[in-house]
Amino acid sequence: MQFLKYKSLLLFALLLLAVGCTDDFEDINDNPNFPTVDEANPALLLPKILFETGDEITSDLAWGTGNILAQLVATNNFTGVDRYLLGTYEGTWNLFYRNLRDANNLLALGESSNNNAYQGAALTLRAWILANLTEMYGDVPYSGALKGKEDEFLPRYDQQQDIYRSILQDLEDAAEQLAMGGSLTGDILYNGDAAQWEKLANSLRIRYLMRLEKRWDDLGIDGPALIQEIMDSGVHFTSTADNAAVSYLESTNRWPLNTARVGSFDEKRMSQRIEGILKDLNDPRMPILFRPVDNPDSNEFVGVPNGLSEDAASNFNGGANNQSRLGTRFREDPATVEMTVMHYAELMFILAEAAQKGYVSGEAADYYEAGITANMNDLGLFDVSDYLAQDNVALTTDELERIATQKWLSLFMVGNEAWFDYRRTELPELTPGPNAVLDQLPMRIQYPGSEQVLNTDSYNAAVAQQGPDENTTKMWLVK
Numbered sequence: 001m002q003f004l005k006y007k008s009l010l011l012f013a014l015l016l017l018a019v020g021c022t023d024d025f026e027d028i029n030d031n032p033n034f035p036t037v038d039e040a041n042p043a044l045l046l047p048k049i050l051f052e053t054g055d056e057i058t059s060d061l062a063w064g065t066g067n068i069l070a071q072l073v074a075t076n077n078f079t080g081v082d083r084y085l086l087g088t089y090e091g092t093w094n095l096f097y098r099n100l101r102d103a104n105n106l107l108a109l110g111e112s113s114n115n116n117a118y119q120g121a122a123l124t125l126r127a128w129i130l131a132n133l134t135e136m137y138g139d140v141p142y143s144g145a146l147k148g149k150e151d152e153f154l155p156r157y158d159q160q161q162d163i164y165r166s167i168l169q170d171l172e173d174a175a176e177q178l179a180m181g182g183s184l185t186g187d188i189l190y191n192g193d194a195a196q197w198e199k200l201a202n203s204l205r206i207r208y209l210m211r212l213e214k215r216w217d218d219l220g221i222d223g224p225a226l227i228q229e230i231m232d233s234g235v236h237f238t239s240t241a242d243n244a245a246v247s248y249l250e251s252t253n254r255w256p257l258n259t260a261r262v263g264s265f266d267e268k269r270m271s272q273r274i275e276g277i278l279k280d281l282n283d284p285r286m287p288i289l290f291r292p293v294d295n296p297d298s299n300e301f302v303g304v305p306n307g308l309s310e311d312a313a314s315n316f317n318g319g320a321n322n323q324s325r326l327g328t329r330f331r332e333d334p335a336t337v338e339m340t341v342m343h344y345a346e347l348m349f350i351l352a353e354a355a356q357k358g359y360v361s362g363e364a365a366d367y368y369e370a371g372i373t374a375n376m377n378d379l380g381l382f383d384v385s386d387y388l389a390q391d392n393v394a395l396t397t398d399e400l401e402r403i404a405t406q407k408w409l410s411l412f413m414v415g416n417e418a419w420f421d422y423r424r425t426e427l428p429e430l431t432p433g434p435n436a437v438l439d440q441l442p443m444r445i446q447y448p449g450s451e452q453v454l455n456t457d458s459y460n461a462a463v464a465q466q467g468p469d470e471n472t473t474k475m476w477l478v479k
Contacts, residue, residue, distance in 0.1 A: 042109045042118050043186030048123055050188055051253065052245050053099045054339030056092060057132065057415040059256045061278045063268070065089075068277060069442060070408065070418035073421050074271040074304040076313040076323055077263070083307050084438045086471055088295055089136065090448035096133045098146065100126060104146050108334040110177075117182030117194040121175035124201045127167045128341060132207060134163045138475030139462045141455075142166065154455050157462035159414045167208055168221075174201040175235070182439060188246055189341070198273060200244045202349050210350050215477065224359035230270040231351070231360055240374050244341035254334035265331050270324035273430065275303030277405060281393060288379050290324045298322070307433015340414045345374035349407035354478045356399050365395040368403055375410040401427050423478045442471040443478060 030231040066083045067073045075082045103126040105419075110118030121395050134140050142163055142292050144155035178198035190196035209223050216223040230236055237243070248255040270290040278286040279301070292299045301324045304316050317323055329336040348371030358366035376384045387393060395402055404427035411418035423443060424431060430441060446469050452461045 004292065012224045015114065040109060041186075042106055042113075042115075042315065045106050045109070046118070046121060046184065046186045049099050049102050050104065050246060051339070052095065052124070052315055053129055054341070055131070055256075056095050058337065058339045058413065060254075062415050063257065063414045066411075066416035066419050067268075067413065068306070069416070070411070071271050071273040071306045072315070072408070072412050072418060073268050073274070073326065074268050074306045074308075075264035075267050075310075076304055076320060077267040078310060079310055079313050079435075083309070083435065083436045084432070084471060086442060086445060088446050088448045090450060092136070093133070093448050096129050100129050100133075100206065103129065105394045113183050116177040116180040117184045117192075117197070120174040120176075120182075120194065120201065121184060121187070121197050123170040123177065124197060124204065126206060127174070127201075127208075128169040130163060130170075131167050131204075132415065134160055134167075134475075135211075135477065136416065137447060138444050138473075138477075139163075139466045141370045141458065144271060148279050154458055156458045157465075158283075159465065161215065164208070164212060164215075164404050164477070165219065168205065169206040171201050171208070174198075175205070179235075189244060196242065199236055199242050202230045202233070203242075203244075203342055206230055206236065206347060206350055207342060210354060211420070211477070213424065214479075218476075224354070227351075227354055228360045231362075237342075237347045240344050240377055243343040243378070245338035245343060247338050247352075248335045250335050255330075255337040257330060257337075258332070258334040264322065266325060268326055270301060270303040270326070272303035272305045274409075275301060275324075275430075277409070277428070281410075282387075282390065284381050284387065285376070285379055285409065287327070288329065288381070289327050291327055293324055295321045305433055307436040309435040311434065313420065334412065337413065342408075343374070343414070345371045345378065346407065346414070346417070347371075348374060349403055349410065352403045353393075353400065353407075356403065364399060364403070368406065370409065372406055375406075400425070404428055408465045438472060443474050444471060446471060 008345075065081060065086075068075060080086075096333055103122050107119055107122035107126070110116070110120075130142065134142075139157045139160050140163065141155035142391075143166075144160040175198050178194045178201060181194050184190075184192040184194060184197070190200075195268060206227050209221075209227050212219065212221075213223060248258075274396075277283070278289075286301055290301055293302050295318075302317055302322055304313060304323050308316065314320065325331075349366045351360060352361065352364045352367035352371060354360045355362045355367055372388060372393075373384050376387070377383070393402070404425050407421065408418050408428055411421070419441075422441065432438060447462070448461060463469050466475060
């Protein structure tokens with residue numbers, strides 16, 4: 001009995017101690033390595049979003065998908081993408097959503113601190129990432145998928161037209177916030193210059209308005225009037241100094257292909273399609289983008305057809321020594337390649353097309369020549385007058401095809417943009433290779449397998465709405 005008495009007293013004392021130390025336990029259980037959103041540092045969050053997303057879009061998507069699907073390059077080994085044996089890009093899907101949530105967190109931090117510049121940058125980044133996501137897959141989870149700990153566990157898929165309404169609204173709101181100024185610490189894109197971010201927001205808005213050309217009526221918008229309004233404001237890219245691009249560094253955060261295994265670099269080759277165009281145009285960009293074949297008995301540039309089997313590609317024209325590799329800038333230099341959000345040359349080609357179609361004021365030829373000059377300048381070529389004067393370059397005939405071809409060349413290594421834009425214009429002409437598994441260029445990427453398994457009902461509803469989960473299914477944007 002005495003033992004039971006002391007045991008009861010001991011348990012009672014321990015209970016009192018536990019109650020009295022609740023606050024201490026709560027302090028101990030507050031993990032400093034996982035701060036809440038309000039404790040995060042926007043100066044660390046902003047560069048993280050820019051670099052992580054920019055690197056994915058450049059070293060993964062541009063290098064391994066966009067350039068290939070747009071036939072700017074071909075492959076002579078591991079030819080799956082070239083033959084349209086595409087995966088689901090689950091890693092890209094997850095990275096985009098992770099950074100969309102971080103963009104939301106950056107927006108919340110900007111709002112809580114009344115920092116207009118952070119709000120504008122966050123809205124711009126959210127729109128850019130979301131546009132890349134929806135243009136890869138079509139309908140995707142959005143409105144219920146970006147609230148961090150408050151996420152819907154099984155978010156529904158938003159329709160692409162609603163997603164694009166959000167993209168356009170985000171960019172309009174971003175420009176308004178950035179026009180009010182503010183500071184941006186940690187900005188590796190524009191070094192804290194809110195005015196430059198405002199130009200980017202408006203230039204991206206023009207990109208996506210033109211991408212939506214076939215869907216203006218569905219959205220109830222006057223696309224030409226909106227583009228003209230932005231142009232009249234003067235707040236958009238006006239020179240290559242405005243390019244939204246982050247350079248890789250010489251040591252840390254260097255261009256990944258600089259130190260990757262040589263096979264990862266050597267499997268990418270000049271495509272036969274770009275070879276023909278560059279040679280027809282006597283184009284000075286050829287020895288910058290590519291190099292002559294390694295065969296010491298030849299100094300020729302030779303492209304590989306897209307869509308060949310592994311065996312046919314590796315043995316084309318006598319083998320690898322007789323196929324042009326990519327230029328030295330893509331291997332020997334760790335910092336020449338840039339992670340590009342958008343550049344001035346692209347905007348000029350968009351406006352050249354818009355002017356040719358009568359959507360905006362100005363001469364299409366002026367915008368067109370400005371686009372060519374800007375892209376050449378970006379590559380270190382500054383005397384372009386003779387090139388512009390060539391009969392097969394001057395915008396005197398086949399205007400839309402010439403504009404699209406020059407735009408296509410300028411989008412080398414700009415994410416998936418050349419592929420995305422081809423789906424809208426079908427220019428320049430691109431044809432699936434002889435061993436491709438599809439008889440047309442892919443329209444989209446299939447949804448990740450995890451969505452089918454973990455978000456089954458929402459996935460099935462999206463497929464019922466959009467169409468079969470196949471590479472050939474046309475999303476709303478391009479129907």
